[in-house]
Amino acid sequence: xxxIDSESFQRILLQDRLAAVGLLASSxxxxxxxxxxxxxxxxxxxxxxYPQDEFITKNSQTIVGQVDRISxxxxxxxxxxxxxxxxxxxxxGFGSIIQDVLNLLEHEFRRNRIRIENSVSAGDEIQVCQxxxxxxxxxxxxxxxxxxxxxxxxxxxxRLEEHSIKLNLLDLNTNLxxxxxxxxxGIAEENKSKIFQPFFTTKELGKGTGLGLVNSKRIxxxxxxxxxxxxxxxxxxxxxxxxxxxxxx
Numbered sequence: 001x002x003x004i005d006s007e008s009f010q011r012i013l014l015q016d017r018l019a020a021v022g023l024l025a026s027s028x029x030x031x032x033x034x035x036x037x038x039x040x041x042x043x044x045x046x047x048x049x050y051p052q053d054e055f056i057t058k059n060s061q062t063i064v065g066q067v068d069r070i071s072x073x074x075x076x077x078x079x080x081x082x083x084x085x086x087x088x089x090x091x092x093g094f095g096s097i098i099q100d101v102l103n104l105l106e107h108e109f110r111r112n113r114i115r116i117e118n119s120v121s122a123g124d125e126i127q128v129c130q131x132x133x134x135x136x137x138x139x140x141x142x143x144x145x146x147x148x149x150x151x152x153x154x155x156x157x158x159r160l161e162e163h164s165i166k167l168n169l170l171d172l173n174t175n176l177x178x179x180x181x182x183x184x185x186g187i188a189e190e191n192k193s194k195i196f197q198p199f200f201t202t203k204e205l206g207k208g209t210g211l212g213l214v215n216s217k218r219i220x221x222x223x224x225x226x227x228x229x230x231x232x233x234x235x236x237x238x239x240x241x242x243x244x245x246x247x248x249x
Contacts, residue, residue, distance in 0.1 A: 033071070040067040066104070069137075094178065095120045097137045098167055101144055108148050109165075112155070117166040120178070135219045142212040143180045143239050149203060150184025150237060157185060175225075178241045187231035195229075216241075 040063070047060035098120050102109075109116055144165060151163045166181040187195060194200045198214045217227050224244050231237035 036067050036071055040064055043067070094169055094176065098140055098178075100137060101140045104141070105144060105148065112148060112151060113162065114148065114151055115162060115164040117164060120167055120169045136223075139216040139219055139241060140178070140180075142216045143241070146212065146239075147180060147182035147184060147237070150182055150186070153185040154183070154236075159185075172242075174245060176243050176245060178243070179238055180241075181236065181238045183236045186233040186235050186237055187229075188233050192231065196227075 043060040043063040046056055047064075050056045098118060102116060102118060108114075144167075147165045151165070154163065161183075163183045165183075166179075168179045168181070170177040170179070188202075191200075191202060196213055196217050198211060213227075220227050220241055220243065226242045227239065228242065229237060229239045
C-alpha cells in the first residue's frame with residue numbers, strides 16, 4: 001500500500017468537505033423555497049393591505065425583489081454546480097449590476113461612513129451566458145461586502161479617517177476588468193496564499209464562512225475569467241475581476 005503524502009491527503013479531505021457542502025447546499029436549496037415563498041407572500045400582503053403607506057410599499061417591494069433575487073441565485077448556482085451547459089447571447093449592463101449592489105448596501109455605507117466612488121457607467125454592457133448575470137451580481141456583492149468588513153476592521157484598529165470603496169471598469173479590448181478598491185485593513189502577507197481556500201476566514205464568528213471568495217472565483221472561472229488582487233497590510237486592497245466580453249461555448 002503506497003503512502004499518501006500530506007499535501008495529497010489534505011486535498012482529498014478538502015474534496016470530501018466540498019462534496020459534503022455541495023450535497024448540503026443542494027438539500028438546503030430545495031428546503032429554502034417554502035420559507036422564501038412565505039416571506040414573499042407576507043410582503044405582498046402588507047403592500048396590498050396598506051397601499052397608501054409609502055414606507056410599507058417601498059420596503060415590501062424591496063423584500064419581494066430580494067427574495068426573487070435569492071431564488072434566482074440559488075437556482076443559477078445549482079445549475080452551475082451540476083455542470084449544466086450555459087446558453088450564450090444575453091447582454092446585461094454592468095452598471096445596473098453594480099448599482100443594484102450599491103442600493104442593497106446603502107445602509108451599511110451610511111452606518112460606517114464609507115464614501116462610494118463608482119465610475120461604472122449604466123451603459124457599460126457585457127455579453128454573458130444565460131443564467132450568469134445573477135451569480136455575477138453575487139460576485140460583486142461578495143467583493144463589496146468584503147471591503148466593508150475590511151474597513152470596519154481598520155476602524156477597530158484606530159484608523160478613523162474617512163474611508164472609501166472605489167469601483168472602476170476598464171475596457172481591455174477582448175476583456176473587461178472590474179476593480180474594487182478599498183481603504184480597509186488589507187490582507188496580511190501570511191494570508192495572501194490562503195484567501196481562495198475554502199473555509200479560510202479571518203473574520204469574527206458570524207461574519208464569514210470562508211466561502212464567499214471561493215464561490216466568486218468559481219463563478220468567474222466558469223465563465224472564462226479570473227480574479228486577481230493586490231493588498232498591503234494596514235492600507236487596503238484592490239480586487240480585479242477580469243471577464244471576457246463574450247465567452248465562446
